[in-house]
Amino acid sequence: MENLINCSDRLLWIVDTTGKIANVRGKNEDSIGYSEKELIGKNIIKLFPVEEQHKLFNYFKSHSNNTSYLFESNLISKESILISCKINLSTIKIHNDDYFLFCIRENKLERILYYDLINRIHDNTIDDLILGIMHEINNPNNFLMLNIPYLQNIFQFLLPIVDEYYKKNPENKLCGFDWNYIRDELNVLMGDINMGINRIKRITSSLTDFLVDETSMDEINLLDVINSTSEDLKENLKSEKINLYKNYDKLKRIKIRGNSKSLKSAISNIIHNSIESFENSVLEKCISIQTKLHPGSQSSITTITDTGCGIPSESIFKIFNPFYTTKRDKNQVGLGLYIAKYIIKKHGGQIFIESEPDKWTKITVKLPYLTACKGE
Amino acid sequence: MKKILVVDDELCTMRALYRILKLEGFEISASSSVDEGIATIEMLNNTCDQLDLIIADIQMPGKTGMDLLLKVKEFYPGLPVIIITGYGSPQIERIFRETGCVDFIYKPFSPEELITSIKKVFNNN
Numbered sequence: 001m002e003n004l005i006n007c008s009d010r011l012l013w014i015v016d017t018t019g020k021i022a023n024v025r026g027k028n029e030d031s032i033g034y035s036e037k038e039l040i041g042k043n044i045i046k047l048f049p050v051e052e053q054h055k056l057f058n059y060f061k062s063h064s065n066n067t068s069y070l071f072e073s074n075l076i077s078k079e080s081i082l083i084s085c086k087i088n089l090s091t092i093k094i095h096n097d098d099y100f101l102f103c104i105r106e107n108k109l110e111r112i113l114y115y116d117l118i119n120r121i122h123d124n125t126i127d128d129l130i131l132g133i134m135h136e137i138n139n140p141n142n143f144l145m146l147n148i149p150y151l152q153n154i155f156q157f158l159l160p161i162v163d164e165y166y167k168k169n170p171e172n173k174l175c176g177f178d179w180n181y182i183r184d185e186l187n188v189l190m191g192d193i194n195m196g197i198n199r200i201k202r203i204t205s206s207l208t209d210f211l212v213d214e215t216s217m218d219e220i221n222l223l224d225v226i227n228s229t230s231e232d233l234k235e236n237l238k239s240e241k242i243n244l245y246k247n248y249d250k251l252k253r254i255k256i257r258g259n260s261k262s263l264k265s266a267i268s269n270i271i272h273n274s275i276e277s278f279e280n281s282v283l284e285k286c287i288s289i290q291t292k293l294h295p296g297s298q299s300s301i302t303t304i305t306d307t308g309c310g311i312p313s314e315s316i317f318k319i320f321n322p323f324y325t326t327k328r329d330k331n332q333v334g335l336g337l338y339i340a341k342y343i344i345k346k347h348g349g350q351i352f353i354e355s356e357p358d359k360w361t362k363i364t365v366k367l368p369y370l371t372a373c374k375g376e
Numbered sequence: 377m378k379k380i381l382v383v384d385d386e387l388c389t390m391r392a393l394y395r396i397l398k399l400e401g402f403e404i405s406a407s408s409s410v411d412e413g414i415a416t417i418e419m420l421n422n423t424c425d426q427l428d429l430i431i432a433d434i435q436m437p438g439k440t441g442m443d444l445l446l447k448v449k450e451f452y453p454g455l456p457v458i459i460i461t462g463y464g465s466p467q468i469e470r471i472f473r474e475t476g477c478v479d480f481i482y483k484p485f486s487p488e489e490l491i492t493s494i495k496k497v498f499n500n501n
Contacts (some may be wrong), residue, residue, distance in 0.1 A: 050474040131463055135435060138462030139386055142484035146392035149487055201484050208464045261466070 013102040019043045033078030134204045209265045209339045222254040229267045242285040249292040252375035258347045266343035269336035277308025302365045310357040379403045383413035383432040396487045410439035434461040449476045
């Protein structure tokens with residue numbers, strides 16, 4: 001034991017079953033920055049980045065005596081530097097009590113700043129660009145959003161004072177207008193400013209849908225995603241008197257690799273597009289979602305068909321373009337289908353659209369699947 | 377009176393937050409960088425005039441809101457931190473929440489959203 005403990009190129013930590021560091025050896029201060037005294041009593045979990053903690057939990061849950069577990073992980077140093085390490089984790093008994101022994105060897109070449117992690121998550125250009133634009137727009141928009149209510153309160157306070165003044169001096173104009181006209185216009189003016197602020201907010205928040213969290217791509221059931229999306233939109237469909245039909249070709253489960261939240265956003269955007277196609281329609285409003293498999297290409301095919309107004313042939317090719325909308329007056333920003341296409345592509349899929357003006361529109365989503373099973 | 381430290385490098389945000397929080401009856405300290413914020417926390421702690429809450433931006437020149445959060449979690453674990461940011465990414469939110477911020481508010485937010493979040497923090501405490 002002492003021989004092992006005296007290895008100069010490693011750190012050795014003895015950790016009790018509650019996760020607290022009970023004893024340490026090695027040049028801890030040179031490597032991780034904490035002195036021996038600072039490490040003892042510290043919870044070991046806190047030295048691992050959140051993304052890597054599952055590696056420990058997996059071992060803690062499933063360990064048995066005399067088994068060891070070799071894995072690579074980062075540790076967070078005292079200066080918040082992320083240190084890449086090879087860790088050999090095993091169980092030991094000291095005076096009949098169980099402990100975990102962490103034998104840590106640092107990959108010295110791979111040090112990176114912990115707060116670089118935030119940048120590393122979005123390590124491709126489009127994500128960086130989106131985040132940058134959002135930051136640059138959201139900050140000044142925040143000045144407006146925080147200050148306009150304050151300004152409104154000031155106006156409310158000033159109104160009786162100005163009223164009093166114009167009662168005595170009705171001939172005086174304000175910005176070339178009568179006071180009574182300006183007085184009524186103030187609310188409209190503030191309302192328009194608030195509408196502008198909220199529209200900017202909607203645009204920037206829809207940009208977050210582009211940030212597909214590839215670090216949390218899991219095996220998910222596509223049918224659960226569709227069901228949960230349609231459940232969320234139930235009230236919306238009901239209030240618009242739209243009937244939703246679903247047919248999964250007797251499939252019970254289609255396992256795909258993906259991010260539920262992003263896929264929900266994609267499907268929700270497609271269904272929203274269908275809902276909007278029924279504007280002023282007097283015919284029966286139907287949306288049908290059908291999912292089946294195409295085993296030849298290991299793909300699932302989901303079609304979302306509506307009996308709405310359809311899309312004229314001259315504009316169908318623009319439908320996936322960013323900021324393309326025919327409903328700008330309804331406060332639409334024209335990002336929904338563009339986002340849907342982006343998310344589907346990030347999942348290795350494809351999206352197609354067909355339409356017959358005044359009759360129907362069908363959007364087809366093709367996604368690769370891992371496994372599928374049928375059931376009653 | 378509850379004492380709140382606001383850490384944000386944007387002067388306009390700082391002025392707006394000052395007005396809103398003052399109107400709600402809070403006592404405000406303001407810092408335009410993480411280092412300045414940490415110095416303020418330490419100074420107030422030494423004089424036993426302790427803070428009740430920190431509201432901090434993420435992206436500031438020099439150190440970031442993550443540096444501040446890590447420092448607070450290590451040395452003042454009971455002191456709640458609300459993050460306000462124009463970086464509206466769910467992944468960043470997840471990391472900050474898991475590191476221990478009590479709330480994560482996306483800019484732009486309304487005065488009501490902020491006050492609701494602050495009241496929730498104080499009620500929970």
